Amino acid sequence: MTTPERIVDIAIGYMGAKQLFAASRIGLFRALAEGDRSTTELAEATGVDERMVRILADAMNAQGILDRDNGRYALAAEAGDHVNDLEPFLTFLNEISYGHWLQFDTTVDTAKPGDLKMDDGRWATFMAGVMRYNALHAAMLARTFDFTPYRAMLDLGGLSPEFAIGALRDNPDLTVRFVFAPMATDGITDALAKAGFTDRATIEPAATETAKPRGDHDIVMLNHVIHRFAPDQNQTILTNARAAANPGATLLLLDFFLDSDKRQRKIDALHAGEYFVIDGTVVYPETDVRDWLTAAGWRPTDVLALPGSPRVIVAEAV
Numbered sequence: 001m002t003t004p005e006r007i008v009d010i011a012i013g014y015m016g017a018k019q020l021f022a023a024s025r026i027g028l029f030r031a032l033a034e035g036d037r038s039t040t041e042l043a044e045a046t047g048v049d050e051r052m053v054r055i056l057a058d059a060m061n062a063q064g065i066l067d068r069d070n071g072r073y074a075l076a077a078e079a080g081d082h083v084n085d086l087e088p089f090l091t092f093l094n095e096i097s098y099g100h101w102l103q104f105d106t107t108v109d110t111a112k113p114g115d116l117k118m119d120d121g122r123w124a125t126f127m128a129g130v131m132r133y134n135a136l137h138a139a140m141l142a143r144t145f146d147f148t149p150y151r152a153m154l155d156l157g158g159l160s161p162e163f164a165i166g167a168l169r170d171n172p173d174l175t176v177r178f179v180f181a182p183m184a185t186d187g188i189t190d191a192l193a194k195a196g197f198t199d200r201a202t203i204e205p206a207a208t209e210t211a212k213p214r215g216d217h218d219i220v221m222l223n224h225v226i227h228r229f230a231p232d233q234n235q236t237i238l239t240n241a242r243a244a245a246n247p248g249a250t251l252l253l254l255d256f257f258l259d260s261d262k263r264q265r266k267i268d269a270l271h272a273g274e275y276f277v278i279d280g281t282v283v284y285p286e287t288d289v290r291d292w293l294t295a296a297g298w299r300p301t302d303v304l305a306l307p308g309s310p311r312v313i314v315a316e317a318v
Contacts, residue, residue, distance in 0.1 A: 016059065026046045026047075026048050028042060032075050039054045039073075096116075103277060127187075131162070134223070138163045139166065141166060141254070141304070141312065144312075145252070147171045150174055150250070151175070152174075154177050160223060164178065176197075177215065179206050180204075181207060185205050218246055218248075218250070220245050222241060222254070223255070227284065235292050235295060235296065239295075247317055253312065253314075254311070255311070256311070257310075258283055258285045302314040
């Protein structure tokens with residue numbers, strides 16, 4: 001049963017989010033990276049009024065991100081490994097996403113996305129945050145899925161190269177062929193060079209919705225592709241992906257999906273609103289996606305629900 005407390009917790013959720021963003025922005029979590037501090041010490045480290053530091057530190061303690069003992073604050077064990085790593089993502093949420101949610105009433109009334117009003121600086125913030133978030137997803141996938149049986153991966157039209165790079169780390173015998181939109185080429189090249197995998201990957205620029213890579217691949221990855229395209233385009237993309245896969249090959253289809261369970265998974269439902277208000281893209285029902293897969297020659301075999309991340313529909317080429 002939903003209690004009044006639960007409704008209030010949801011209604012005031014933006015207060016916690018904004019205080020999280022502010023704490024990250026002023027460097028509160030970085031100031032605690034090497035150990036506990038008092039509010040006076042945190043004020044000196046961040047250059048922020050001690051009263052505000054106390055408000056933010058107490059709010060983060062209430063949320064379980066900081067521990068508090070005898071007036072001193074420290075990163076909680078469960079959060080300490082992530083909160084500083086996620087700083088670019090929190091900056092994106094604060095500077096880009098939050099402003100869009102202020103337009104959400106208009107989006108609901110008109111079924112039109114908000115106005116991004118992007119310039120070079122905002123695009124840089126956008127991409128840095130999104131890529132950091134995807135790096136977290138990629139690490140979770142690498143811990144959940146065994147890449148060692150595979151030798152030739154096709155990464156088709158994805159948003160981030162980090163998923164394939166995680167697979168390369170786990171499997172020294174794997175090679176990856178990236179068929180990505182032309183605008184992604186520089187980012188993939190830089191990421192491969194940084195990871196030391198340039199010699200095990202090739203990059204072929206092509207528009208995702210029309211790319212026909214073909215070839216002989218035993219694993220195909222599509223990360224964050226489905227929500228960006230219309231149903232007929234997704235059907236074509238999945239069909240072209242199947243034409244590039246050997247019989248029995250594995251498909252990893254990573255995205256947010258709306259399920260048919262009695263209780264919809266929260267992160268997928270919230271991202272349905274996020275994607276639409278940002279740029280009008282769609283989080284599709286999983287049943288629709290399964291129909292597209294079947295029509296394209298893929299047989300769904302499993303679903304990996306990564307905590308705090310998208311789901312992965314696993315399918316086999318038939």
